[in-house]
Amino acid sequence: MPVSVNNSRLIYEALKACDVKIISALPETWLVHLIRMAEEDPAMKLVRLAKEEEGVGISAGAHLAGINSAMLMQNHGFLASINGIVSLALLYRIPLLLLISYRGHWGEKDPWQTQGGLATEPLLRALSIPIWHLNTPTAITRRIKDAQTLAHASLNPVAILLHRELMWED
Amino acid sequence: MLRDKYFTHPACLEIGKNGAKFCQEINAMIVEGTKAYTISHRGHWGEKDPWQTQGGLVTEPILRALNIPTWHLNSPNDIYRRLKDAQTLAHASLHPVAVLLSRELMWEE
Numbered sequence: 600m601p602v603s604v605n606n607s608r609l610i611y612e613a614l615k616a617c618d619v620k621i622i623s624a625l626p627e628t629w630l631v632h633l634i635r636m637a638e639e640d641p642a643m644k645l646v647r648l649a650k651e652e653e654g655v656g657i658s659a660g661a662h663l664a665g666i667n668s669a670m671l672m673q674n675h676g677f678l679a680s681i682n683g684i685v686s687l688a689l690l691y692r693i694p695l696l697l698l699i700s701y702r703g704h705w706g707e708k709d710p711w712q713t714q715g716g717l718a719t720e721p722l723l724r725a726l727s728i729p730i731w732h733l734n735t736p737t738a739i740t741r742r743i744k745d746a747q748t749l750a751h752a753s754l755n756p757v758a759i760l761l762h763r764e765l766m767w768e769d
Numbered sequence: 770m771l772r773d774k775y776f777t778h779p780a781c782l783e784i785g786k787n788g789a790k791f792c793q794e795i796n797a798m799i800v801e802g803t804k805a806y807t808i809s810h811r812g813h814w815g816e817k818d819p820w821q822t823q824g825g826l827v828t829e830p831i832l833r834a835l836n837i838p839t840w841h842l843n844s845p846n847d848i849y850r851r852l853k854d855a856q857t858l859a860h861a862s863l864h865p866v867a868v869l870l871s872r873e874l875m876w877e878e
Contacts (some may be wrong), residue, residue, distance in 0.1 A: 681831070682824075690823040721834035726827055 601768045606736050607632035610698070610761070613657075613743040614669055619696070621661045623654035629700035630768040633671060649658035651676035655683035659693045667747065669696040675712075677758070684726065684756055694750035694757075697728075699749040701760040706767075722747065723758050728748060734762035804865040805855040810841075815872045832867050843871035 622637045623646040624630060630756055637645040646657050654670040661668035672680070675703070677699050688695050703709075703716020713714050729749060731742050742759060750757045812818075812825020832839050838858060840851050851868060859866045 684821070685823050685827050689827075690820060718835060722831060725830035725834035 602629055603642050603766055603768050604632050605726075606739070606765050608637065610743070611636040611740045613740045615640075615643075616740060617667060617669075617696075617744055617747045619669045619747075620719050621646060621666055621668040622671060623648050623655065623657045623668070623683045625649075625651060625676060627671070627676070627700055629673070629702070629761065630698075633698075643699045646747055650679060652680040652683035655680060655687050655693075655695065658695050659687055659691070662693050667696075669698055671698050671700075673700045674760075675715045676713060677719065678722065681722065681726070684728075688756050689726070693753035694747075694754050696747050696750050697756055697758040698700070698743075699758055699760050701762050702767060706763045719760070726756075728755070729753075729757045731757075731759050732762060733759050734764050737763065739765075805852070805859040806837075806865060806867045807842075807852070808867055808869050809875060810869040810871055813872070828869070835865070836866070838862075838866045839870055840866075840868050842868050843873050845874065848874075 608632075620642070623633075624634050624637070625648050625700060626634070634645065636683065637643045646654070648654055648657075651670070651672045654672065657669040658670055684695065694711045699719070701716070701719065703712035703714065707713055707716060708745070720730065729746075731746060733739060735744055746757045746759050749755075810825065810827070810828060812821035812823065812828070816822055816825055829839065840855060842848065842851050855866045855868050858864075
């Protein structure tokens, strides 16, 4: 499978360095190694979701309990979770660390991913959610830590877009 | 009657997982088979319920982000003309359009 194990490992270690204890996710090809690492780590609670919007509730509960969490999703999952983000996280000032696989953008061969790719950044901006494009392994640790710091300081969701060049080895 | 038919919640605006399929969770109305959405615009001017406000604040920015033409319907005199225009544009553009139903149209205090 051409999903990068090494970069997935770096992302997972960066989340651990941020003291993330709960990860919510649905199956997604680009995130398969990250999800497996969370599943195999006895110190990590992996919450498997039926739909991405449920992850907002998981992270809200974790925040209220003083536990750091992260949400792994594909960008179409982000689109599907907008109502939860708006009506729970934005309304009640809940910090969310969103790690979003950025499908349907540069290099995308699957036509069905492209509309979601085109709409992802405009919708994040419409919600005033700060964005970081993560496309190099050397930036992983710093950017994930910075994202978590901003989420906690602003009590607002933040989004890291995981690019193809980072997640996929052609 | 018209009010019941045309009710939908702005906070339910979302995109389906399978690509460009634009959906509404509650009472989406398809005007004669086109993607002309009529959306009750809660959480905006005059809103007293705090839990509606975040949805109200982001409804128009999200519609703009999706490049969906929007009409603010706030006068009963405009209803037939604007809904017909919305349907016409949806058919001509093969693109979703949205009519936002304002409080002054939908609510009698």
